[in-house]
Amino acid sequence: MKAMVLREYNQPLRLEEVEVPKIGAGELLVRVKACGVCASNLKYVREPADYITLPHILGHEPAGEVVEVGPNVEGFVRGDRVCLYIFVTCRECLYCTTGQENSCLQQRRIGHELPGAYAEYVKVPAWNAFKIPDAISFEEAGGIADAMVTSYHAVREKAQVRVGEDIAVMGVGGLGSNAVQLARLAGCRVIAIDITPRKLEFARTLGADETINAQTGGVAERIRAMTKGKGVDVFFDYVGTRDSMKAGLHCLRRGGKFVLVGHEPDHDFQAKTFQEIIMEEVEIIGSHASTRNEMQAVLKLIQDGKIRPIIGAVYPLAEANEAHRALETEEILGRIVLVP
Ligand SMILES: [Zn+2]
């Protein structure tokens, strides 16, 4: 099969012929029809991560068609259209047995510890596969497993947003755009923040009530003004730079929540002082990927027509490097997907 292979850091991925994965008991072989392009993949190309061994195939947001069903698999047949949950876990530990698979200490992830879906085929335990609604294209399904479900986890499970709350979303990219949709669906007033006017207009089409261009500074002050001095109930940071975190931590109401979803690795966390955290009773919350149940919940919301994956661009698999470049340098509205 063809795959885009990471052989050396800081070098373009290479289109290579590699062996089709062989499946065993409980597994499915999936012909990849689309795979979301996550910003984290740009980091993995650049620098070593201790959970990636070269040569490696990236891609953790696959959708495709079941082409082979291993022994002891129930509920799937050849031809089923599926998208895949990222975490392959032990299914026995404290976290797995309480529906927190994203925290399993034995976890291996598609496109991280395991080979990913920048390829024509990927194998997974059947446990990781979810059938997708007929109304959703493969390209759209390539923007569900991470871009959409990660935001669902942040908005619904970690922040537990409520009707009428004031919510800020910093960064209207592949993930943040879905946070805007979900917070709006939950009945919140949504303030979207980005550095490009095009993305802010896009956020309005997704239901944002207010927008702020962070390029011109003063984000925290403007949020305070928009909330009549109160501050937001929840600030979702999909950017994770020193500036975005500082803005987020300084525009919360007392008892507000700062939810960190995206992060730039190279800076110290600029928190409030311990005294401020106590006096203001703010909550600082990390939100990492999603649980398996949340895949099902998001697919139901899509099936019910409440939310829709937003695909900003489609690239052929062989142009994965160009897709990475576009994600970094262009104003893509929604998720980029690769199509083998
Ligand atoms: Zn990702």
Ligand SMILES: [Zn+2]
């Ligand atoms: Zn586990």
